[in-house]
Amino acid sequence: MKSLLLLASTALSFPFVSEIPGIDSSLLPSHRRRQQPGTGPGSEATCPNNPDHKPAVAYNFAKYPYNGAQNGQKGRETGGYRVPAVGDTDHKYIAPKSTDIRGPCPGLNTAANHGFLARDGIVTYNELVDAQQNVYNVGYDLANLLATLGLVMDGDIVTQKLSIGCDATGRTSFNRALTGSEPGLDGHNKFEGDTSLTRNDYFLGKGDNFKFNATLFAMMTRTTGGNYNLQGLATYRKQRYDQSKRDNPNFFFGPLSLLLYGAASFLYELFPSGTRGYAPDVYTITSFFVRERIPDNWTNRKDPYDNNKVTSEIVKMYLLDPVLFGGNTAAGSFNALPSNFGAIKNGKIPSTISPAETSCLLYQLATGSVPSSLNGVITPSVDALAFVAKKLNPTFGNLGCPIALT
Numbered sequence: 001m002k003s004l005l006l007l008a009s010t011a012l013s014f015p016f017v018s019e020i021p022g023i024d025s026s027l028l029p030s031h032r033r034r035q036q037p038g039t040g041p042g043s044e045a046t047c048p049n050n051p052d053h054k055p056a057v058a059y060n061f062a063k064y065p066y067n068g069a070q071n072g073q074k075g076r077e078t079g080g081y082r083v084p085a086v087g088d089t090d091h092k093y094i095a096p097k098s099t100d101i102r103g104p105c106p107g108l109n110t111a112a113n114h115g116f117l118a119r120d121g122i123v124t125y126n127e128l129v130d131a132q133q134n135v136y137n138v139g140y141d142l143a144n145l146l147a148t149l150g151l152v153m154d155g156d157i158v159t160q161k162l163s164i165g166c167d168a169t170g171r172t173s174f175n176r177a178l179t180g181s182e183p184g185l186d187g188h189n190k191f192e193g194d195t196s197l198t199r200n201d202y203f204l205g206k207g208d209n210f211k212f213n214a215t216l217f218a219m220m221t222r223t224t225g226g227n228y229n230l231q232g233l234a235t236y237r238k239q240r241y242d243q244s245k246r247d248n249p250n251f252f253f254g255p256l257s258l259l260l261y262g263a264a265s266f267l268y269e270l271f272p273s274g275t276r277g278y279a280p281d282v283y284t285i286t287s288f289f290v291r292e293r294i295p296d297n298w299t300n301r302k303d304p305y306d307n308n309k310v311t312s313e314i315v316k317m318y319l320l321d322p323v324l325f326g327g328n329t330a331a332g333s334f335n336a337l338p339s340n341f342g343a344i345k346n347g348k349i350p351s352t353i354s355p356a357e358t359s360c361l362l363y364q365l366a367t368g369s370v371p372s373s374l375n376g377v378i379t380p381s382v383d384a385l386a387f388v389a390k391k392l393n394p395t396f397g398n399l400g401c402p403i404a405l406t
Contacts, residue, residue: 041208042186047166050099050120056127057090057115059134064088069133069140072126072147079137080274080302083294084114091115093293102292103165103185104192104199104210107266109292111135112164122171125151125160135294136270139306141395148391149259149366153190154183157387165210186210193257194248195240197233197264198289203250216240217289221282228267228280230317237264238321245334252327255341256365258314258358265313274299307395311358318349360401363392367404 039045061068064085069075084091091114096102101121102109108128111117116131118124125147132143155162158174163184173179185191188202192209195201198216202209223239224232237260244251268280271288275297287295324347326336336347342361343353366388385404397403 041206042166042183042210043207044167044169044181047163047168047184048097048099048101048121049168049171050097050101053120053122053171054118056118056123056131059130060088060090066134067137069130069143070126072129072144074140075130075133077133077137077139077304078302079300079304082297082299083135094119096121101163101165101168101184102210103163104196105164105185105263106198106212106289106292107136107270108164108185110288110294113292114294117164121164122168123162123164125162128162133304135300136266137300137302137304138270139304139309141307142305142310144391144395145307145362145366148388150185150191152366152384152388154185154187156182157384189252189254190256191259193260194244194251194253195237195257195260197236197240197260197267201244201248201251203248204244212289214290226282228285230265230268230313231320233264233267234317234320237261237317238323241323245328246332249328249330251334253323253325254327254337255325255344255361257325258318258361258365261314261317262310264317265310269305269309269313270301272301273297274302307359307362308355311355311362315349315353315355315358319351322348324348356399359399360396363396363401366392 059066059070061070064087066081066083066085067075067077067079093113094115096113096119100112100119102112103121108117108123111131112119112121112123114135116135117127128147128150129140129143132138132146133140138146150162151157151160156172156174156179159172161172163172163182163186165184166186167181167183169176169179169182172182172184183190186209188209192199192202196209196216197220198213199205199209199211200213205211219239220228220236223236241253244253267285271284272278272280273284273295276284278301284295287293324334324336325341325344326334326347328334337344340346342364343349343357344361367385389404393403
């Protein structure tokens with residue numbers, strides 16, 4: 001299989017580009033290196049390893065229907081039910097062991113702690129699609145998009161395995177010699193990026209971009225006043241952007257950072273409980289972010305959170321406090337992206353963008369040449385495009401998005 005990512009060009013001011021797994025570093029002045037240091041945070045050498053891997057706990061739909069999503073297929077997309085279901089002790093909370101992997105996404109960490117994903121943190125495409133639907137009532141189209149992006153960027157499209165945290169290449173890759181390292185969701189400037197709500201920037205955290213930062217959580221709570229809604233999170237996202245731009249000489253905010261706005265919307269769209277009036281309050285958000293545990297007596301959203309809804313929230317949140325896409329070339333020296341990317345023009349998303357255009361922009365993240373630095377891009381291989389085409393083209397083709405050829 002061809003490498004998942006191919007380096008097109010790079011800038012010496014962004015050395016992390018050469019460390020992205022699968023990069024053909026023969027094009028670089030330095031030798032090929034992995035994205036995470038060999039022994040640093042998030043590396044395979046420091047990644048927890050549970051030798052007793054068990055898949056996600058099997059569903060008993062006869063007793064506990066949930067959304068009926070299984071085997072990576074579409075469920076009923078009807079929510080408003082209790083999770084875990086009353087009596088479903090198989091999905092009770094169990095704190096992770098020191099041998100279990102956890103990463104930068106509270107929603108996935110929480111699902112793993114309840115066995116909706118493999119408790120050791122080595123998950124599959126099917127588990128990801130099923131859990132998003134059954135736990136959070138994420139629409140099938142969005143669950144499919146997020147699982148596909150995760151595998152293409154950070155996992156293995158042959159085994160369809162992904163680490164929800166650190167580099168577990170030995171357990172996810174079908175052939176390490178062909179795939180290179182697969183960094184998991186900790187991989188920098190993919191799903192994880194600078195300006196995270198509660199995680200350090202990769203550079204500022206000395207490679208630790210995945211552990212919960214209580215100081216940032218407190219900052220988010222103060223900024224939102226404990227009501228983690230659209231307006232409050234838009235303000236906080238702008239604060240984090242300004243903070244990273246000021247403090248991080250390697251700061252980069254590329255098109256993939258759109259996913260950070262989508263993730264922020266989960267706080268008021270996916271995490272609130274019907275038993276608390278679907279309020280994104282301190283009790284609820286603390287449970288997901290700090291305890292990484294589904295709150296007691298929690299009921300999920302009634303209607304599915306699909307691609308149309310998340311793209312609408314991404315646009316609204318961004319436009320409340322718009323920022324430039326680009327990066328620092330040194331401390332205090334910021335340049336906007338030198339070229340347009342889809343609907344991103346002159347470093348910004350225009351206020352006239354439609355939800356359909358935003359949806360197509362998300363599709364382009366999986367199929368196009370995505371900037372990884374001010375002068376560099378990463379391009380999906382033929383194999384990755386074929387995988388994406390199978391998973392995503394039916395949905396995005398119906399939206400009128402230009403479909404990638406394979």
